[in-house]
Amino acid sequence: MQRSDFHYDLPDELIAQFPTGNRQDSRLLHLPCGGEGPVDRLFADLPSLLNPGDLLVFNDTRVMRARLFGTKATGGKVELLIERVLEPRRGLAHIRASKSPRAGSRILLEDGNVLEVQGRQEDLFVIAACDVDLHELMCQTGHMPLPPYISREDQALDEERYQTVYSQREGAVAAPTAGLHFDQAMLARLDAMGVERAFVTLHVGAGTFRPVRVDRLEEHVMHSEYAEVSPEVCDQVRAARARGARVVAVGTTSVRSLESASREGEIQPFYGDTRLFITPGYRFRSVDALLTNFHLPESTLLMLVAAFSGYERIMAAYQHAVVQRYRFFSYGDAMFLERADWA
Numbered sequence: 001m002q003r004s005d006f007h008y009d010l011p012d013e014l015i016a017q018f019p020t021g022n023r024q025d026s027r028l029l030h031l032p033c034g035g036e037g038p039v040d041r042l043f044a045d046l047p048s049l050l051n052p053g054d055l056l057v058f059n060d061t062r063v064m065r066a067r068l069f070g071t072k073a074t075g076g077k078v079e080l081l082i083e084r085v086l087e088p089r090r091g092l093a094h095i096r097a098s099k100s101p102r103a104g105s106r107i108l109l110e111d112g113n114v115l116e117v118q119g120r121q122e123d124l125f126v127i128a129a130c131d132v133d134l135h136e137l138m139c140q141t142g143h144m145p146l147p148p149y150i151s152r153e154d155q156a157l158d159e160e161r162y163q164t165v166y167s168q169r170e171g172a173v174a175a176p177t178a179g180l181h182f183d184q185a186m187l188a189r190l191d192a193m194g195v196e197r198a199f200v201t202l203h204v205g206a207g208t209f210r211p212v213r214v215d216r217l218e219e220h221v222m223h224s225e226y227a228e229v230s231p232e233v234c235d236q237v238r239a240a241r242a243r244g245a246r247v248v249a250v251g252t253t254s255v256r257s258l259e260s261a262s263r264e265g266e267i268q269p270f271y272g273d274t275r276l277f278i279t280p281g282y283r284f285r286s287v288d289a290l291l292t293n294f295h296l297p298e299s300t301l302l303m304l305v306a307a308f309s310g311y312e313r314i315m316a317a318y319q320h321a322v323v324q325r326y327r328f329f330s331y332g333d334a335m336f337l338e339r340a341d342w343a
Contacts, residue, residue, distance in 0.1 A: 023186075177251065229269060290308055
């Protein structure tokens with residue numbers, strides 16, 4: 001397939017710039033399995049789409065305050081996005097400046113701390129904090145790394161609302177946004193009806209926003225993200241299968257984690273980087289239903305959901321969402337997708 005097969009027109013005013021007043025206030029577009037068309041619902045209706053015994057799999061990553069601002073020795077402005085912490089004082093970062101900094105150059109941050117640029121690793125810069133570890137530095141002076149399509153500066157509300165209520169393990173530079181709709185009241189409702197939950201970890205990288213630049217999908221080089229699927233999660237997935245229940249991934253990051261752990265067939269513990277690129281024709285091994293937000297045109301995530309629910313059905317559902325004025329992307333509305341071939 002071609003990249004252009006995944007284009008759709010989206011009015012700018014449908015890109016959500018702020019979260020809803022409450023986490024559960026979003027709409028929910030339900031795409032059933034079979035030949036049925038999309039059904040307009042509310043996120044508060046989610047329990048009616050689940051069954052006792054279903055297993056919800058969440059991504060418990062936590063977003064770092066990874067965006068930093070500073071100046072070069074020449075006075076030029078610099079913006080950094082710390083992608084990954086390698087050691088307490090060393091990490092990998094994207095750097096935006098009028099001219100790329102050279103190895104050995106220093107960046108003076110807003111709070112007076114200094115970073116040294118040590119070199120390059122592929123398309124990232126290796127940076128080192130001179131006097132404090134990177135986690136402490138981000139806590140002191142970092143900003144929440146809102147996505148590029150949110151055309152405003154981060155605000156105090158983003159400290160809470162751009163994290164899931166169950167986030168635990170810091171390491172992401174973007175939120176697993178399908179999880180942003182859940183509050184403690186919704187989790188309690190699902191617990192009460194016997195829906196089970198499991199947690200994987202995938203530290204979402206900035207590559208999630210990187211456009212596909214080649215025309216033929218098989219030529220695309222997928223970005224790398226660190227994921228963990230524990231033996232306990234594997235046991236929970238097998239147990240759900242054994243009792244005839246569904247495994248419901250909360251977000252595409254949970255899908256990529258579970259499917260990365262299932263590449264050899266049956267799910268096995270997984271710890272490491274994944275470059276899994278899911279496109280139409282992929283055979284899903286561990287996920288039966290998917291809760292997700294709406295994704296960018298021509299993006300790898302739109303290709304993933306098209307593989308999950310069928311290309312024509314997904315593109316028609318997106319067109320329906322545009323006509324019905326759904327809110328798109330990170331702070332937008334959600335979809336509940338049932339796998340096209342699930343039985």
